[in-house]
Amino acid sequence: MVKERLRPIYNSGDSLLKEIQRTIVPEGGVAVWSLGQAGVLIKGGIFEEIICVDPYLTFSIELEDPDTEFKREIPPPLSPQELDVNTVLITHFHGDHMDLTTIKGVSQAHPETKFVAPASHVHMLHEIELDVKRIIPAKQQQVISFNGVTITPVAGAHTEYEMDQEGHAYYLGFFIDINGVRIFHTGDTVVTPDLIEQATKFQPHVTLLPINGGDYARTSRGIVGNMNFREAADFGVEIGTDLLVPIHFDMFSKNRDNPSYFVDYLFHNYPGQKFHMMSAGERLIYLK
Numbered sequence: 001m002v003k004e005r006l007r008p009i010y011n012s013g014d015s016l017l018k019e020i021q022r023t024i025v026p027e028g029g030v031a032v033w034s035l036g037q038a039g040v041l042i043k044g045g046i047f048e049e050i051i052c053v054d055p056y057l058t059f060s061i062e063l064e065d066p067d068t069e070f071k072r073e074i075p076p077p078l079s080p081q082e083l084d085v086n087t088v089l090i091t092h093f094h095g096d097h098m099d100l101t102t103i104k105g106v107s108q109a110h111p112e113t114k115f116v117a118p119a120s121h122v123h124m125l126h127e128i129e130l131d132v133k134r135i136i137p138a139k140q141q142q143v144i145s146f147n148g149v150t151i152t153p154v155a156g157a158h159t160e161y162e163m164d165q166e167g168h169a170y171y172l173g174f175f176i177d178i179n180g181v182r183i184f185h186t187g188d189t190v191v192t193p194d195l196i197e198q199a200t201k202f203q204p205h206v207t208l209l210p211i212n213g214g215d216y217a218r219t220s221r222g223i224v225g226n227m228n229f230r231e232a233a234d235f236g237v238e239i240g241t242d243l244l245v246p247i248h249f250d251m252f253s254k255n256r257d258n259p260s261y262f263v264d265y266l267f268h269n270y271p272g273q274k275f276h277m278m279s280a281g282e283r284l285i286y287l288k
């Protein structure tokens with residue numbers, strides 16, 4: 001039943017693992033793989049760091065609640081045990097971004113992997129008994145640096161800016177600088193003047209941004225919205241990014257939009273804007 005529902009993806013399992021291992025990224029470049037939804041894997045820098053953002057590599061949402069409308073439409077390109085990365089970045093606490101089953105599987109299979117998660121929600125990682133030494137609480141504007149990589153968390157508004165009592169943002173995006181290649185993973189957010197200002201200063205080479213939007217029907221079912229395809233394109237162009245990569249459109253049939261609308265909108269309004277739409281498991285090599 002589940003198998004019939006799942007749509008094909010470009011690459012997965014052993015073949016994807018080998019590709020990730022064998023990819024040597026030239027200076028001034030990064031390799032990016034889509035893992036579906038907001039999940040991406042990024043490789044680059046002098047130490048060939050591998051960073052993963054928001055891996056949802058299980059069926060945990062539908063296993064925990066068989067009546068959920070959030071049933072996967074694509075298979076996980078890798079199992080949690082196969083995800084061999086230096087650092088996992090988590091943008092926020094929703095199960096399709098902070099999947100505790102994925103995180104537990106990764107952490108048990110790869111004892112060296114570190115986990116960066118919003119300070120407001122690191123307590124959720126204690127539920128899976130992740131060693132606190134492996135957790136880096138992320139706070140907006142507080143830079144995290146390791147091995148030639150600089151990560152600056154930026155607060156997002158998953159329709160609203162929300163924060164805990166200490167003022168730590170619930171929803172984060174990440175400005176990631178790998179050896180001079182600047183990547184902005186927005187996380188889940190709508191467009192705000194503050195986000196435009198900060199992203200314009202960062203001047204990303206590559207911006208990964210959601211396009212699924214939001215509407216009355218979804219909001220009334222408790223689904224929190226994001227920027228839509230028009231807002232994503234306008235935002236990406238306004239901040240001056242070189243390459244736009246739409247995300248958050250392939251996982252759940254009830255909470256997505258057609259990426260061809262994003263492409264069509266760019267075609268008509270910003271024909272000089274570079275973009276790349278990815279299939280899960282696909283590799284993109286970006287050179288500055």
Ligand SMILES: O=c1ccn([C@@H]2O[C@@H]3COP(=O)(O)O[C@H]3[C@H]2O)c(=O)[nH]1
Nearest residue numbers: 070094095096188222223224226255
């Ligand atoms: O653990 C979960 C999983 C999902 N959700 C809802 O489903 C939506 C899926 O897309 P999104 O990640 O933009 O936003 C999510 C939320 O609205 C949730 O509230 N809690």
